[in-house]
Amino acid sequence: MLPPRFCGIKRNNRCGKEGIAVPTAYTEVYRQTRGGVHLLSRTRFATLKPKRGERAQGTIPVPGVDPPWDLPAFVVRGAKDGPTLAVTAGVHATEYAGIAAAIHAGRTLDPQALRGTLIVVPLVNTPGFYERTMYTNPRDGKNINRVFPGRARGSASERVTHFLTEELFEGADAYLDLHGGDMVESLIPFSLYQLTGKEETDARSAELAEALDLDYILAVPPDALRGGSYTAAAALGIPALIAEAGQQGIYDSAAEARHARGLGNVMIRLGMLDGTEQRYGIPKRLARFAWLYADAQGLFYPSVAVGDLVQSGQTVGEVRDLFGKPLQTLHADVSGPVLFLVTALAVNKGNPLMGLGTEEPGRSRAG
Numbered sequence: 001m002l003p004p005r006f007c008g009i010k011r012n013n014r015c016g017k018e019g020i021a022v023p024t025a026y027t028e029v030y031r032q033t034r035g036g037v038h039l040l041s042r043t044r045f046a047t048l049k050p051k052r053g054e055r056a057q058g059t060i061p062v063p064g065v066d067p068p069w070d071l072p073a074f075v076v077r078g079a080k081d082g083p084t085l086a087v088t089a090g091v092h093a094t095e096y097a098g099i100a101a102a103i104h105a106g107r108t109l110d111p112q113a114l115r116g117t118l119i120v121v122p123l124v125n126t127p128g129f130y131e132r133t134m135y136t137n138p139r140d141g142k143n144i145n146r147v148f149p150g151r152a153r154g155s156a157s158e159r160v161t162h163f164l165t166e167e168l169f170e171g172a173d174a175y176l177d178l179h180g181g182d183m184v185e186s187l188i189p190f191s192l193y194q195l196t197g198k199e200e201t202d203a204r205s206a207e208l209a210e211a212l213d214l215d216y217i218l219a220v221p222p223d224a225l226r227g228g229s230y231t232a233a234a235a236l237g238i239p240a241l242i243a244e245a246g247q248q249g250i251y252d253s254a255a256e257a258r259h260a261r262g263l264g265n266v267m268i269r270l271g272m273l274d275g276t277e278q279r280y281g282i283p284k285r286l287a288r289f290a291w292l293y294a295d296a297q298g299l300f301y302p303s304v305a306v307g308d309l310v311q312s313g314q315t316v317g318e319v320r321d322l323f324g325k326p327l328q329t330l331h332a333d334v335s336g337p338v339l340f341l342v343t344a345l346a347v348n349k350g351n352p353l354m355g356l357g358t359e360e361p362g363r364s365r366a367g
């Protein structure tokens with residue numbers, strides 16, 4: 001059987017129909033890819049001039065953005081050929097555990113032990129970082145993770161996402177985007193990928209989700225979250241996941257370690273590193289995300305904790321006014337774990353308050 005061809009290698013998609021096969025031995029299949037050498041030569045990450053068996057680092061300006069938006073980047077090019085893994089963090093600027101794990105990986109991964117290429121952008125939302133901006137990019141007020149794949153002539157966030165889609169995703173064999181609970185969110189670790197209907201992409205994403213070894217795996221249907229990084233990459237046929245660990249604007253070394261271990265496992269699974277995957281537990285699979293939102297501005301009093309298993313119909317919290325009068329009673333409309341929970345007392349109309357994961361089929365409500 002011919003080895004599968006990888007959509008990431010070709011621009012403008014899209015693998016030819018022939019030659020695509022559902023991999024039965026994932027690692028072996030990846031070892032047959034051409035690796036990062038050719039791919040890097042066609043992206044701006046090549047301007048860092050990574051040499052075989054070495055690490056390069058520097059900043060890459062996003063084209064057409066004024067004032068300049070420089071992305072920090074590491075390119076670790078292995079001594080041997082293999083797949084290209086792209087990693088981003090800090091799309092949300094206060095999700096610190098993923099940012100720290102990405103920097104550590106870019107700085108310490110031994111290129112002599114690596115097959116293929118690791119490209120790391122450890123902080124995408126540079127304008128929001130020192131501002132400690134939650135959810136959005138302060139340049140245009142947009143949530144970067146809702147505007148992928150972006151536009152070449154769009155706002156600052158749209159240009160950044162366009163750049164990442166064109167220059168990073170299209171050259172990658174797999175993609176990880178490291179997140180966590182934002183400044184006002186508690187969270188239990190989980191991974192998220194979008195089902196595309198492309199059997200081989202979905203199968204590879206599922207394998208990498210397992211390798212990430214977070215508590216839950218959420219494989220969401222295409223109607224779930226629009227404009228996400230992993231959505232844009234998966235649409236190109238690239239296995240793509242969000243890894244969520246860490247919470248509440250805290251730099252937490254234990255959460256950083258969860259990200260680091262997941263990233264290491266993914267590289268082992270891809271055949272980029274030798275070794276044995278480190279296991280924390282067996283992730284539980286969920287079918288969709290169901291978010292609950294505030295109907296009014298007010299004070300949010302949750303009656304559940306993050307990680308709790310709730311039942312459909314259960315009261316999970318209340319929004320009250322400044323005199324304590326109830327404005328909204330929140331009920332779970334699915335059964336499953338509370339994956340994230342807003343911990344700020346102050347909430348605005350339309351804000352997400354919590355995200356439940358469920359095994360029940362149906363339409364996701366998230367975003």
Ligand SMILES: [Zn+2]
Binds near residue numbers: 091092095180182
């Ligand atoms: Zn995030």
